[in-house]
Amino acid sequence: MRIVVLAYDHISPFMLSTPLAVFGEPFLASGHRIDVCSNEPRLKTTGGLTIEASYPLEAAREADVVILPGWRNVDEPLSSDIIAEVQMAGERGAIVVGLCLGAFGLAEAGLLHGRRATTHWAQAKTFALRYPTVDVDAGALFIDEGQILTSAGVASGLDCCLHLLARMSGLGEANRVARHLVLAPQRSGQQPQVLERPTIGSSSDRRVTEILEGLRADPTRTPSLDELAERAGMSRRSLSRHIRSRIGGSLGQWLKQVRLSRAQEMLTSGVHGMEDVALRSGFPDAHALRSAFRAELGLTPTQWMARQKVG
Template identity: 65%
Template sequence: MRIAIIAYDGISPFMLSTPLAVFGEPFVAGGHEVWVCGENSRVSATGGLSIDTPYGLEKAGAADVVILPGWRNADEAIPAEIIREISMAAERGAMVAGLCLGAFGLAEAGLLDGRRATTHWARIETFAARYPRVTVDPGAIFVDEGMVLTSAGIASGLDCCLHILARLSGSAEANRVARHLVLATQRSGGQPQLIERPVPASSADLRVARILDDLIANPTGVPSLDDLAERAGMSRRGFSRHIRAQTGDNLVAWLRRARVARAQTFLLEGVSGLDQIAGRCGFPDAKSLRQAFHTEVGVTPKQWQARQRLS
């Protein structure tokens, strides 16, 4: 897949590195072409840095995914050239993502009219007032509206990019990259922006992270909460607290997301028969899979599968 990342003067190196870490690092790369496209051959960055950009903005015209990683100031207009590239990308059917304040660029291009979107919590009110035709979700860490995605502030761009990667290559690949980046397993977009979620560091954190990885690999037969807590060497209450700290939710809700993510991978791979997929993902039947899918994704499995086809 060809992925264009738009760079601009005054860009935050962290915001630029967010999609690069997920799609472009040599040790995690999954075969995607990644193009950093700038207004000029060199752009300034915060901290006094300068960054060479190998491609001009026009290169984004050949990309399957176009990402605007933030913007330097919500009160400053985004250049018409960038807005034009974003608009043309959407017109030709490419996936477009605005990370953090990059959501302002997508809204300015009219791509968010009548859609849900989010941005950094500190600029939510500005965003909502400026773009009244957008349905603003102030709590989500990212919002997936099919071919248009937005993320909340700063680090949540990683969650959004991992979600995009899961759509392109399956949840197993997204979780593989997350592990290489020493991130907790992929969070769903509906989790709150201001969650306290420390990076796993203690031995207890790492034991819980390994248990979550095992559950992702095989979500069909799950021990009880008490059994998992004993395996982690914790009390039931302590284990539940660690689960919430790492995933933002309780075990039941997180496991439902993990099972839906596994079902998404099977759908991307072309596995047929919802009953078969349900059984391989830990759901009792296709009806339960459909209900969980609608709860987590907002659409049916068939609808979700149809919108994954990128032109």
């Protein structure tokens, strides 16, 4: 598939590099092509860098995926030529992604009317007031509406792009790229944007990390909270507090997501038999696996598999 990133003068180098890191690194095995398009061949970026765009903005009209990584300022009108390219991409059925303040561009182009969307939490109120027909979720890391995706600020753009890569090339490929980027592959779109975390490097933080990584490595285990608390040398209440501050929710819900992710990875890698997939990913049976898919994704496993390849 051809992926295009829309660049503009005074773009953030980090925001520009986000989709390039996920889709354009040499270790990516999926064969996707990614290009940077701009109406100016030489662009100044924040931080004093100057970059050259390889293609004009009109080259985006042949792309399967069009990504708008942020915008300079919510109080500055978006470039009319960028809005036009985003509109045309939406009209022809391309996947359109607005990272961070890029959601403002998608809304300005009319692509978010009646849809759910997110943006950086600090600008979510402005976004909602400016575009009242958009269902704004100020808490989500990213939102996938099928053809249209939006993400919250900065680092959550990586989560959104990895999620899209999983749609395009399978969860196994997305997890492999995440490991190369030294990123956790488990951040779902509904994880809160802002979490309070224990002090990095504290002994309690390391113990909680060991527990979570152990459960991630083998999600078929079902230790009780009391057993985990004893292993961590904490009270049950203290462990629950540390886990919640670390993952933004309950251990049970997190473990369900881990098991679901393991099942997705097995399905995309070619493992057959729902009963076998269920047991090897930590679900008691195939019925529980199907129920988890419907509850979390609104799809059966078969329907989810059919949507893993786009274009």
